[in-house]
Amino acid sequence: MNPALQAGFGREMLAHWPLETGVIYLNHGTVGATPRRVLAAQQALREEMEQQPARFLLRELCGLSGPSDRAVPRLREAASAVARFMGAQGPDLVFVDNATAGVNAVLGSLELNPGDQILITNLAYGAVRNAAAFSAERRGARLVTLELPFPGAEPALYINRLSQALTPRTRLVILDHITSETALVLPLAEMAACCRAAGVPVLADGAHAPGAIPLDIPRLGVDYYTGNLHKWALAPKGCGFLWVAPERQQGLHPPVISWGLGQGFVQEFDWVGTKDPTPFLAAPAALALMQEWGLEAMQAYNHHLARQALAWLSARWGFEPPAPEAMLGSMVTLPLPAALGSTRQEALRLQYALLYEHRIEAPILCLGGRLWVRISAQVYNSLEDVEALALALEAYK
Ligand SMILES: Cc1ncc(COP(=O)(O)O)c(C=O)c1O
Structure with a gap:
């Protein structure tokens, strides 16, 4: 584990990925993003x-x-x-x-x-x-x-x-x-x-x-x-x-x-x-590459960020954690305020609004007659991304 790199996790890590500038990518779980160094190895x-x-x-x-x-x-x-x-x-x-x-x-x-x-x-x-x-x-x-x-x-x-x-x-x-x-x-x-x-x-x-x-x-x-x-x-x-x-x-x-x-x-x-x-x-x-960056450190950072997202949003939106700590990894699925809708169509509309109006990629789901957002935490994400997501979503209440 390299503590200097661990301290460097967050937005600075975006330099290692070809991800589009200005997009907040909170969807590593659906379609993972591949770092430049791995793409270069593949090209070689x-x-x-x-x-x-x-x-x-x-x-x-x-x-x-x-x-x-x-x-x-x-x-x-x-x-x-x-x-x-x-x-x-x-x-x-x-x-x-x-x-x-x-x-x-x-x-x-x-x-x-x-x-x-x-x-x-x-x-x-x-x-x-x-x-x-x-x-x-x-x-x-x-x-x-x-x-x-x-x-x-x-x-x-x-x-x-x-x-x-x-x-x-x-x-x-x-x-x-x-x-x-x-x-x-x-x-x-x-x-x-x-x-x-x-x-x-x-x-x-x-x-x-x-x-x-x-x-x-x-x-x-x-x-x-x-x-x-x-x-x-x-x-x-x-x-x-x-x-x-x-x-x-x-x-x-x-x-x-x-x-x-x-x-x-x-x-x-x-x-x-x-x-x-x-x-x-x-x-x-x-x-x-993951070993070089510190696999344990990456997982610890991602798990911590997922839990931070849960704690911060549950306090802000007032919901009970949907699952115990032991069942969380690098992703977390959280309920949206009821005012944001309850149908699949509303979920899709919201997801596209996030993408096209706020440049945030995150899946909005309709589960059990309620809307949810799934947040993926990768080492290029930080709590700022979660805050931007929350503010963007709240604009549609
Ligand atoms: C639980 C689970 N199984 C299978 C898949 C399918 O993965 P792939 O499209 O890479 O085959 C996914 C994709 O996200 C998944 O979440």
Whole structure:
């Protein structure tokens, strides 16, 4: 940790990003912003690739058409660095374009029979729910929704509700590590333990977790863990991964079947057709940058700023915290004053007003007949950004 840099977190850090001048970007959680240094590393890789594309893609990347001079294929080297960052082993981790692809790989490979159930929570990301519904429906299985309260989230209540929702027909449970709209860090290890006790595999959706919170995937006790590095781990867009417990790797296929079919987990995923692999290969540069800035310091700053936003706005607007401290990470979702509206249309209008009239990018959500704002805290943000957001919103009361 570098205390000088930690002290330098806040608006000065914007110099490291190509973010548009004058825009207050409070939406790192939806679309992460990539620092200049990582983009430069990616561009250098692209230029290297274009010097001899066949060597780079066919031989050096994963040894598709025979070996190269490299001791370790480029993708495996990157996979090892990424796995290490999350307490895992390289051979248990493959790259996918994004968390959506990781979820689809697991769902598409799942053996499901008519009458079987997939359990998902009401807090799950919409696209993941769609993928699960599609997968269940086409095989005569059922997608069952576990209702978890928000606001009023409590880890013990969530664990309890989950254990009651498991049935002898449950074939897979999909759990967020950090929920999307509601920005809650779920008690994933404890929830996974309930499922394990019932013999039901868990697919963890960690789209928001790497970089945002300390992460040791094997210790969570899940069967599958997919996540994005292009949000909080600062990697270029199109950099997701799928970690699979060794005993679940057999029979797991990528959403796109290619040359590796039948050759094992890593081989199947490492080549899914010709594409630009540089988001994956530049991921280690992003992780190294976070280590240089101080990963713990970054997380501490971001978590502190999210809590500051909660404390400051709850005092200003008069609401109860929607979730306990233990369930907060680098994002927080807070209720807006009732005078700002209560419908989806009003939420959208407000979001665009913020963007076009105040140059503030922050998602406005409609949950349970009320409007909410989700604030993402990244090291280039500061409390001043939250204050600007509050003043801008209050203008529409
Ligand atoms: C919880 C969750 N899961 C999955 C996704 C999908 O991520 P991607 O679009 O990178 O696949 C998101 C995106 O924000 C998310 O919040």
